[in-house]
Amino acid sequence: MATDDTPAIELRGISKAFGPVQANKGIDLMVPRGTIHGIIGENGAGKSTLMSILYGFYRPDAGEILIGGRPIVISDSQTAIRAGIGMVFQHFKLVQNFTVLENVILGAEDGRLLRPSLARARGELQRLAREYELQVDPDALIEELSVGHQQRVEILKALYRQADILILDEPTGVLTPAEADHLFRILRGLRDEGKTIILITHKLREIMQITDNVSVMRRGEMVASVKTSETSPAALAELMVGRKVLLRVDKAPATPGAPVLELRGLRMVDAEGVERLRGIDLDIRAGEILGIAGVAGNGQTQLLEILGGYPEAGARLEGEIRLKGQPLPLSGSDGRARRRAGIGHVPEDRQVEGLIMDFSAWENVAFGYQDAPEFNRGPLMDHAAIRADAQGKIERFDVRPPNPDLAAKNFSGGNQQKIVVAREVERNPDLLLIGQPTRGVDIGAIEFIHKRIVALRDAGKAVLLVSVELDEIMALSDRIAVMFDGRIMGERLPKATTSGDLGCLMAGVDPAVVPATEAIPPAQAPGTEPGGGAV
Numbered sequence: 001m002a003t004d005d006t007p008a009i010e011l012r013g014i015s016k017a018f019g020p021v022q023a024n025k026g027i028d029l030m031v032p033r034g035t036i037h038g039i040i041g042e043n044g045a046g047k048s049t050l051m052s053i054l055y056g057f058y059r060p061d062a063g064e065i066l067i068g069g070r071p072i073v074i075s076d077s078q079t080a081i082r083a084g085i086g087m088v089f090q091h092f093k094l095v096q097n098f099t100v101l102e103n104v105i106l107g108a109e110d111g112r113l114l115r116p117s118l119a120r121a122r123g124e125l126q127r128l129a130r131e132y133e134l135q136v137d138p139d140a141l142i143e144e145l146s147v148g149h150q151q152r153v154e155i156l157k158a159l160y161r162q163a164d165i166l167i168l169d170e171p172t173g174v175l176t177p178a179e180a181d182h183l184f185r186i187l188r189g190l191r192d193e194g195k196t197i198i199l200i201t202h203k204l205r206e207i208m209q210i211t212d213n214v215s216v217m218r219r220g221e222m223v224a225s226v227k228t229s230e231t232s233p234a235a236l237a238e239l240m241v242g243r244k245v246l247l248r249v250d251k252a253p254a255t256p257g258a259p260v261l262e263l264r265g266l267r268m269v270d271a272e273g274v275e276r277l278r279g280i281d282l283d284i285r286a287g288e289i290l291g292i293a294g295v296a297g298n299g300q301t302q303l304l305e306i307l308g309g310y311p312e313a314g315a316r317l318e319g320e321i322r323l324k325g326q327p328l329p330l331s332g333s334d335g336r337a338r339r340r341a342g343i344g345h346v347p348e349d350r351q352v353e354g355l356i357m358d359f360s361a362w363e364n365v366a367f368g369y370q371d372a373p374e375f376n377r378g379p380l381m382d383h384a385a386i387r388a389d390a391q392g393k394i395e396r397f398d399v400r401p402p403n404p405d406l407a408a409k410n411f412s413g414g415n416q417q418k419i420v421v422a423r424e425v426e427r428n429p430d431l432l433l434i435g436q437p438t439r440g441v442d443i444g445a446i447e448f449i450h451k452r453i454v455a456l457r458d459a460g461k462a463v464l465l466v467s468v469e470l471d472e473i474m475a476l477s478d479r480i481a482v483m484f485d486g487r488i489m490g491e492r493l494p495k496a497t498t499s500g501d502l503g504c505l506m507a508g509v510d511p512a513v514v515p516a517t518e519a520i521p522p523a524q525a526p527g528t529e530p531g532g533g534a535v
């Protein structure tokens with residue numbers, strides 16, 4: 001019989017192997033009811049696998065699951081949902097061309113939720129949205145929503161199914177700081193009414209800020225479970241990685257040289273006629289990291305795509321791009337031509353643009369560089385050479401498992417990112433375009449990726465960094481440009497600015513021309529509905 005202190009979730013001896021990879025080894029975990037429980041661990045430590053077992057995506061090879069004190073076999077996600085478990089995935093599982101309402105009721109029409117009438121479902125959805133401050137338009141198509149709003153739909157979907165336990169896998173990776181704050185308010189509210197929340201994150205700041213307890217995984221094992229109030233970021237980092245980690249970027253002042261990239265009046269109007277870039281002028285010099293700060297959706301993606309050689313289909317472009325003094329074509333170029341010209345590109349979305357998920361790691365390491373001379377023997381590609389090259393990159397970047405034959409989709413998110421970064425950085429491009437370099441990446445790997453970016457700069461290369469993580473922009477950049485609504489709102493030196501100052505520019509307000517007393521609107525991507533606020 002469940003009593004008040006019966007844990008909401010108890011895992012005993014859970015093991016799961018994928019071929020030779022032991023993703024989970026005899027995991028024990030106890031999550032008290034009405035708490036927020038953090039799970040941290042390096043990329044590939046087995047966090048997502050464990051949660052996928054709890055959600056019925058995978059069957060464990062061994063072990064037992066108890067929900068509310070009762071043993072349960074979770075054979076599929078319907079069983080998990082019936083047991084009161086809801087999951088918000090890293091990559092949302094919403095149907096893009098369905099409405100919010102359709103997505104929320106999809107799959108919920110079984111058992112206790114017998115085919116509700118649409119009107120009743122709408123009423124219930126609106127009630128939940130109001131009660132939990134998760135406002136979204138029930139009739140909006142998912143594809144029209146910002147990622148923050150799509151995440152609201154995922155949470156609403158779980159609440160609609162009456163989840164008592166909510167699992168969130170890296171929920172803030174795609175959110176702006178204001179959106180993340182809002183999400184945390186919601187999670188605290190849910191906890192305070194007795195729901196149990198599991199939060200997987202790589203951000204130790206979030207762990208310290210919001211969790212009650214935290215469990216640490218390393219290489220498939222659970223190595224510690226502690227009260228958050230009794231630990232520190234440094235202690236957690238060490239538990240995770242097994243060594244001390246530098247939690248800040250160590251770099252000497254930049255010594256910029258000649259301009260590598262010059263942009264003049266770059267404009268882009270997309271296929272729907274929306275002006276996404278409204279005349280960008282920027283210079284990036286050799287030996288310099290220029291960080292672009294901004295709320296996602298203000299033109300950074302378009303800027304990277306154009307420079308990387310694949311602007312959105314149907315877009316109209318104007319302006320000039322010069323690389324080391326030479327004009328580059330605005331269009332009619334592609335990613336390979338840009339790479340030949342000396343531009344490396346780590347795209348923001350590794351799964352869509354950075355990798356071919358069904359291809360092996362070694363094939364992905366040649367992706368975009370397949371015409372490089374060392375990868376070809378006469379008219380044929382030299383697979384052995386590409387494989388050997390990939391093996392070296394995988395080892396140097398500590399990609400786990402270090403298996404070049406594994407398909408990209410079978411690596412954990414952070415290891416996928418390392419594959420893309422290794423491919424681009426190791427080519428020593430004159431200009432590296434790098435979007436969200438450490439999204440979903442563990443702290444050990446962040447330290448490593450940051451070092452490699454700084455090393456590239458120190459070798460006299462130019463780096464254009466786009467990140468929604470203000471901390472990352474502040475730590476890595478030699479100079480910061482803030483984008484808002486397709487324009488550069490202002491430039492700052494990291495030492496001469498604050499996150500408040502940058503936040504104003506990110507919201508489209510120049511603090512230099514606004515009286516200090518005037519209210520600053522929350523940073524928000526244009527096009528998200530004002531009623532809902534920044535998530």
Ligand SMILES: Nc1ncnc2c1ncn2[C@@H]1O[C@H](COP(=O)(O)OP(=O)(O)OP(=O)(O)O)[C@@H](O)[C@H]1O
Pocket residue numbers: 018021022023041042043044045046047048049050400401410411412413414415440442
């Ligand atoms: N379907 C699969 N087939 C083969 N191997 C897999 C599969 N899913 C996961 N793995 C492997 O299992 C291990 C654990 O992966 P998992 O995704 O659980 O890690 P994680 O801790 O969630 O990592 P990240 O923080 O990078 O998301 C990794 O080595 C991964 O490559």
